[in-house]
Amino acid sequence: MIAKPATKYHPMAAVALPDRQWPSRTITRAPRWLSTDLRDGNQALFEPMNGERKMKLFMELVRIGFKEIEVGFPAASQTDFDFVRRLIDENLIPDDVTIMVMTQSREDLIARTVEAVQGAPRAIVHLYNATAPAWRRIVFGMNVSQILQFISHHVGYLKQLTDQQPQTQWTLQYSPETFSATELHVSLKACQTAIAAWGAGTGRPIIINLPTTVENATPNVFADQIEWMDRNLSPREHIVLSVHTHNDRGTGVAAAELAVMAGAQRVEGCLFGNGERCGNMDIVTMALNMYTQGVHPQLDFSDITAVARVAEECTGIPLHPRHPYAGDLVFTAFSGSHQDAIKKGFAAQSADAAWEVPYLPIDPADLGRTYDSVIRVNSQSGKGGIAFLLEREHGVVMPRRMQVEFSAVVQRHTDASESEVDGGALWALFQQTYLPAHPSATGTPAPLVVCHGHRLDEDGQGIELDVTMGGTRQTLRGQGNGPIAAAVDALGLPLRVDHYEERATGTGAHAQALAIVEAAMEGASGATFGAGMSHNIVTASVQAIVSVANRLAQRAGLAGQGVDTHRAETGAATDAARVASNA
Template sequence: MISDPSSKYRPFPPIDLPDRRWPSRQIAAAPIWLSTDLRDGNQALFEPMNRERKLQLFDELVRIGFKEIEVGFPAASQIDFDVVRTLIEGRRIPDDVVPMVMTQAREDLIVRSFEALRGASRAIVHMYNATAPVWRRVVFGMTVPEVMQLIERHVSLVRQLADAHPETEWVLQYSPETFCATELPVALEACNTAIRAWDAGPGRPIIINLPTTVEGATPNVFADQIEWMDRRLERREHVVLSVHPHNDRGTGVACAELALMAGAQRVEGCLFGNGERSGNVDLVTLALNLYTQGIAPGLDFSDIAGVARVAESCTGLPIHPRHPYAGDLVFTAFSGSHQDAIRKGFAAQSADGFWEVPYLPIDPKDLGRTYDSIVRVNSQSGKGGIAFLLERDRGVTMPRRMQVEFSAVVQAHADASEAEVGSDELWSLFAATYLAPGEAVYRSHRLFDAPHGQQGIDIEIATGAGRRALRGFGNGPIDAAVNALGLPLRVDSYEERALDVSAQAQALAIVEAATPGIAGTRFGAGRHANIVTASILAVLAAGARLGLLCAVTAEEASVV
């Protein structure tokens, strides 16, 4: 039993912001995106990426459309240093993409970072230091004034080194690490100290990046923190306000979305939420959340499976099958009620209307996914999903009562096999249940005109002893076939349709029939290029499923 947490964990205090505005705002445009897959994501791997995988992932990030990419921590890693040099010397960075490198507020690390960026046409230097009370007290043993002096001194060094290399267009990014756990007045003082030391102004912007280094509160608290800072930062028109949410409480995406409502202009994160501990904010989910609201994210996930495979290959981390948008099962319904709603939604969806298919928040085709796996059948599935697969893959449209009947057949099979029922297996079950009984006894037939405007039919069927000839009359082929059998078979409904639209299309006939002494009805189906033949096959199948053909086929055959 977990002990009472109130004596061990301190609740996060609310932010004094009674006139907060973010709750009434909506996100109207995509933020500036910064991928930190090559730095934050890389340092969180069991085995950090080697040079080749880093370059492969960089190329993929460029292809997706990222314009700012944190390419590493070159002062702390020789591989990162070499990758940065390869990118610059090999002219592998497109003109519209800006690389960023990270460094702690330490003189030797800052100098080394500028060495790595030598020759870049544009670059962001990301400097950070922790500012929260526990870090000040326990990790660094520094007072607040000492922290401010450290920031001023090291930002001034960054400015001095940048001014010494005017051939590069430099931008400073400053992060008060542990911002979300820092007293807001202290965080504000740290950021304004960096703004002044960098001398932000026209042609000299600064990025102020506010991280939820470790999530410690609900997303609304983070939004309050961002709005509080947004209102008070100095030289605000020259500041790009950025956020870097982590996912320790599982609310990284929510933090980012509310932060954008609160004034943030830029978001840092990783593909599929990779990163320290529970990860960084998932930029794929965040971007596609915007997409489902009609907002162009500026990132290309039209081949989501391809992006996922590159990310898995480079990081060695699998993507969960239930991962939003990208997981292998996120567009798959096993539940019967879900399947039925999806089937009806597809039938009603217009090509030029708003997307309104139940249970599918986004059109899978927009992500390069097909509709093939949307409905899959197991023991939890219902008639809607089964009908959807047969209609999509085989062109079979079953009447509703037939859907109910066949779903019981499929469920019994799935329960026995304890496995998913694939589309081919589903068709085999359908054929064995509805087509095979008629095909097993039918051999041939001949129609002829009978007196009084009736239809005559001669049918040959198979028996245990050979073939048997039957003759009947009726007001049409089906009625004549029933009369030829000489059995109490009542046909309640009949439907016919083509299985495809080609010139060689087979006809499918479906008959619903009943007989005295047996509760309910049974369905039979027949398929043939000739619709009359298909209809006779369906009648024979329905009769066989009602047990009525046993007496007919057991009689001594009359040789034809």
Template sequence: MLAHPATKYRPFAPIALTDRRWPNRTIDRAPIWMSADLRDGNQALFEPMDAERKLRFFRTLCAIGFKEIEIAFPAASQPEFDFVRQLIEQDMIPEGVTIGVLTQARPELIARTIEAVRGARRAIVHVYNATSPVFRDTVFGMDKAEVIALAVSAVSQVCELVAAAPETEWVLEYSPETFAATELDFALEVCDAVTAAWGATPQRKMILNLPTTVEVATPNVYADQIEWMHCHLARRDSVILSVHPHNDRGTAVASAELALMAGAERVEGCLFGNGERTGNVDLVTLALNLYTQGVASGLDFSDINAVARVAEECTRLPIHPRHPYVGDLVFTAFSGSHQDAIKKGFAAQAKDALWNVPYLPVDPADLGRSYDSVIRVNSQSGKGGVAYLLETHYGIVMPRRLQIEFAGVIQRHTEMHGGEVSAADVWRLFAATYLDAEAPVHLIEHHLFEQGSAQGVRLTISFHGQRQVISGEGNGPIDAAVNALRSIGINIQVRSFEERSVGGDSEARACAFIEVAGAGSGERFGVGLDTNIVTASLKALVSGVNRLGLMDTAEREQQAA
């Protein structure tokens, strides 16, 4: 039994605001977005990203539209320092994008941090020190005056160092770490001292970032804290008021939204809520929440699946299937009443009318999601446990997104033919959909070769009935085959690849699953079976290509019958 709260925990005292204004406000514009994925998000991983993954993630963030990206804690390690130098020295930072770096308020770390970002076109130097009572008393053994002196000394050092590097436009960001648990009058005293030390003016603004380093109260209390600071800062016109909500209570998105209503102008967070402990505010959810209220976020999530795949591959963290907006199952209705309401909503939805479909707060098409995935058969629905039957009878363990895709094939079959779906029916439909299609591309044979440090492949194919030999190079057989197909005008991207063994001992076969995307053709899976894993992978790639071009599954089902 849990201890009674009164015996162990102290409730957070409410803020005495007699004229709070934020409850009557609405959010009518997007904040300044700052991605902390490469810094806060990276330090929260079991295995931090290497330079290659960080660079891929950085380019994705730029493509989404982030103008401020905190890229590293360069004084923490040599790889972090080197990554910052790589971006600057190789001119990898797009015009209009500002990089940020974080440092504790310690002289040697500040010096190393400034050294890391020298030569950047524009850089945010983010300095922080903890201010709450438990950190002052228990962690650092400092009184209030010493905490203020530490913050002012750090900012003064930054001022001195950046003055010697005028080729860079320098922006100071200061965070009173653990702000949400700090006495408001003291937080104000620290922040005012820092803005004075920097010499903040309306023409040379600095960023004051007020984090919920640990959530200690309900989101409305945080909104009160932000509004109080917003109204009492000595140099409010010289400050960009920023928030950095964590998710210890599971309310980071709500805290960010109420903070924006209370006067915040900037939000720091991570894609899909990654970050220390329970995570940072989820910038995807926050941005798309604004979007569903008619507020343009300035961020491009029109291909949310592609963003999700990059995040999963770079962080090696899965996205929950019920994650808002992006989870593989969030646009899935298994309930019969939900299915009926959604179908009727789609039928009634006029093309240019405001979105008004039951159970769907956003049009899946706006996020690059397919309507085909909205209504599917549940394995518990009585129409057959599709994934279960394939696995138990044929040894095929489908990836989750393929389960969703193939369930739609089964549903259309049952709607056309009725009756119970047997294991043999499921296998016949699976083979007809993924294994047997041989047009417009049929793979005849392949040969691998080495080309310097690259892998090469020579494919003999039949393309629209004409035998051809094509070749390509890449970082592996699949990448090489993709490049070979491009030589005949087949332009695709591989979104995911998985391989599993089917059967055992001498009868074992490799089963490859490849998810491919084509311009204007959506995304489809291809599947390949063979005793050789490379052959299975190439068969899966060709299967995916053919499925992108053969969208009429019902016709193929009739042929299979």
């Protein structure tokens, strides 16, 4: 039996704000964004990121367009300290990007934090302490007066250290942790104490960041709290009002949206909402919510699949297939009535009109997604079991995104034939679609690349391909950290491999290796898959690269055409000369 809430929990009191203005406002421009993926998101991982994974995610955040990035908690982790120093020492921070580091209010930690960012052109130091009654009583054993003295002392100590390094443009970010559970007059006193101790004003910027450290009320209550603080903070013109919402009640995005309507100028969060407990505010969701309302978020999510793959690789957390905007299945309709409405919507939609396709709140193409998987068959429509049949009869296990893509191929086939597909027909269709050793369907362009053979160097770092490319038989050489990278290098096409996997399709002497590659290519819409099958895994991998290259080339309009092979021929000649020289 669940305990009665009235006997165990303290409901949040309403804010006395009878003339609240936020309900009548709309969001008309993007807030300042801060990504905390590398700090708050990282500390919530079962296995925190190492330096290389952090660097890859940092570079992706820069590419997306973040201008403020919280890069770590350097006083708490040598890995974080070294990462921050690398960013500064190797001049890896773009001129228009400001890094932020976080520290608790302790003198030794503050000193170590300042040491970590010494020499940076710009730095935000994020100082925080909890202010809510339970934390004051249970954790710190302090009253309000003591908390205020605590804030003044530690902000003053940070000011003393940073004033000694005028070559860096310093900004204080102060957070009254547990703000949403703190009495408003106490929160205001805490923030005003930090503002005074920092000496905020012209040339001395300050960010006041108000978090729902633990989300404990409906979003409208948080909006009231933000509007009250917005009205009472002073000097308001020298303060950037920021919010950091969590998702304990599942309303982190809604709370941040209403907070912006209530006066917040800056929003913190993680790309896909990773963070402690139920996570931080999901920046992708909030940004694309704005986009669907005609407000550009000033962040680039035009290839949302690539962003998701980088985030998954760096954090080790797979994205839920139903995650808003970015999940593998969010643009997929199984219901027959949905499929019918979407088909009619596509037929009625013109290129220059506002987006108005039923059941699709955003145009998948705006996120770099194709329409191939929007309408997909499953068992409920009488044409399902595709993945089950291929695995049961041929040992082929496809990644989820490949299942979505191939089901669209099967859908087109069944629509044209007006018949069901059995296991044999399904396997033939898979071979025709993905395996380069099998001919293309009648009427399709000739493949750009036909591979006649290959030879892998002994060290596994180089490969020689015997191919017909663009109608010309030639030998290509490539280098890489394995057969996949070397084959991509040899082909000389602008391929980006997003995913690779291999598995056996049987057991014993008759088992074959199946290699599957997911890739994208400049000039071709979206990512797609290729496959190779052979008793030799290297051969299967090369076949998979050739397969995906041909499929992407067809999308880009290169299939059946001649291509400029000067780079490939010159590279092959150079490699041959080098081999001869070393012999």
